[in-house]
Amino acid sequence: MKVSEKEEIPESLPLDKRFTRTYFQDDSFVANIRRALPRMIEADVFSNSVLSNLNQKDKDFLLQYYRERNDATGSYFQLKTIPFRISKVSAERILNEANIDNAGRDFLSQFYHYDEETEQFVLNDTVTEADEIRILQMIKRRDYYIGNVEKSMISEIFDRFPEITKKDTFFANLYIPPNHKYYSPPNLKHISGMQIVEASRQFGIACNHMYGKVPFEDVTFLLLYLNSEFLQYAKMNMPIKMRAKAKEVKFSKAGYWNYSKLEITAYQENQEITRIEMAASILPLKVYKRLKSTQEEVYEIDPRFRILDRFKNNISIRENGRNIVSTIENISNSGFMVRCSGAHPGSIFAAQRLEFFMHFDIVGFVHGTCTLLWIKEDDNNEDTFFAGFRFDEISDLDKANVKEAINRYGRLIEDREIQ
Numbered sequence: 001m002k003v004s005e006k007e008e009i010p011e012s013l014p015l016d017k018r019f020t021r022t023y024f025q026d027d028s029f030v031a032n033i034r035r036a037l038p039r040m041i042e043a044d045v046f047s048n049s050v051l052s053n054l055n056q057k058d059k060d061f062l063l064q065y066y067r068e069r070n071d072a073t074g075s076y077f078q079l080k081t082i083p084f085r086i087s088k089v090s091a092e093r094i095l096n097e098a099n100i101d102n103a104g105r106d107f108l109s110q111f112y113h114y115d116e117e118t119e120q121f122v123l124n125d126t127v128t129e130a131d132e133i134r135i136l137q138m139i140k141r142r143d144y145y146i147g148n149v150e151k152s153m154i155s156e157i158f159d160r161f162p163e164i165t166k167k168d169t170f171f172a173n174l175y176i177p178p179n180h181k182y183y184s185p186p187n188l189k190h191i192s193g194m195q196i197v198e199a200s201r202q203f204g205i206a207c208n209h210m211y212g213k214v215p216f217e218d219v220t221f222l223l224l225y226l227n228s229e230f231l232q233y234a235k236m237n238m239p240i241k242m243r244a245k246a247k248e249v250k251f252s253k254a255g256y257w258n259y260s261k262l263e264i265t266a267y268q269e270n271q272e273i274t275r276i277e278m279a280a281s282i283l284p285l286k287v288y289k290r291l292k293s294t295q296e297e298v299y300e301i302d303p304r305f306r307i308l309d310r311f312k313n314n315i316s317i318r319e320n321g322r323n324i325v326s327t328i329e330n331i332s333n334s335g336f337m338v339r340c341s342g343a344h345p346g347s348i349f350a351a352q353r354l355e356f357f358m359h360f361d362i363v364g365f366v367h368g369t370c371t372l373l374w375i376k377e378d379d380n381n382e383d384t385f386f387a388g389f390r391f392d393e394i395s396d397l398d399k400a401n402v403k404e405a406i407n408r409y410g411r412l413i414e415d416r417e418i419q
């Protein structure tokens with residue numbers, strides 16, 4: 001590849017966080033995601049189905065990594081890394097030039113079997129990318145190494161064409177943006193195990209969206225289990241590659257995965273460092289909400305929840321054109337409590353019908369009327385008052401939005417009614 005062409009290839013391809021469903025995070029921990037590349041493609045499919053439908057830029061890019069070959073088995077394009085097929089004569093020449101000893105030959109024999117009919121060594125399906133790198137190192141052909149970004153770009157091209165046979169094996173790199181803050185004991189100088197688990201979880205979700213065709217809207221993931229095993233420390237200054245194998249998938253009537261079991265392995269310096277198995281069901285939101293409603297507990301006293309700080313000011317209580325400046329202290333399915341500053345608001349709150357508006361990200365607006373239940377002065381500040389309200393007139397949609405806001409942003413006040 002020319003130097004000028006290499007300069008056009010980015011250092012990394014971070015994955016858009018919509019694929020990992022990390023809505024409130026600045027970024028995802030996944031980059032260079034792709035499907036396992038086919039090592040051999042029939043010439044007819046490669047030329048007539050793929051190349052003929054690419055623009056010149058993509059065509060030139062792809063032909064840097066696939067080379068046309070003709071032998072006794074026919075005509076095909078082969079990935080320019082370790083060969084899929086190699087003649088007996090060529091294999092012996094490569095082994096001699098690289099000065100491979102018997103131990104090395106025994107290692108290589110794990111990945112190739114000899115076909116008597118064609119007199120060729122044929123690559124087995126069991127080879128991993130870590131094996132591939134070790135083989136290239138042994139035969140001194142590092143110039144055949146293809147980077148993660150380039151493989152991701154090739155995979156994106158092939159995914160457009162149904163004629164290309166596809167494996168449910170996927171790869172990605174753990175990616176931590178330079179400015180991302182993530183808790184880890186600073187004296188250990190290694191990547192946190194939870195960071196690897198979170199990257200793997202995001203990788204698994206992304207595989208469901210990108211390759212299982214799971215839609216982004218109106219579905220939710222129900223994690224069934226996530227089992228992890230750590231084999232050795234992960235160095236801070238070395239990249240981590242992740243491989244996911246779809247061990248079992250089920251399809252919805254709409255054609256996307258509605259269940260997946262993935263086996264994820266993290267590698268560093270071609271050595272396994274973590275193994276993770278995760279399974280999840282993908283449910284339509286309406287089904288999930290129906291299931292969840294049957295699991296709701298019945299309390300003698302409606303539990304109350306503090307909400308996240310960023311929503312405390314998202315409330316307006318109004319009466320005859322006047323707005324009471326207040327913040328949300330807590331909320332329940334039957335009402336809410338606010339904090340007010342300034343003059344005693346009793347004369348306003350005493351009205352029979354008070355209109356309120358709330359707003360929560362994703363959930364949206366909650367609107368209705370409420371009635372004052374009580375009001376009291378803050379013991380530590382005579383200019384601050386607390387007031388409790390009961391929801392009066394509120395639509396079913398707004399009730400559902402209150403419940404959703406509590407589920408997303410509420411934190412139970414444990415030392416009140418619930419022990």
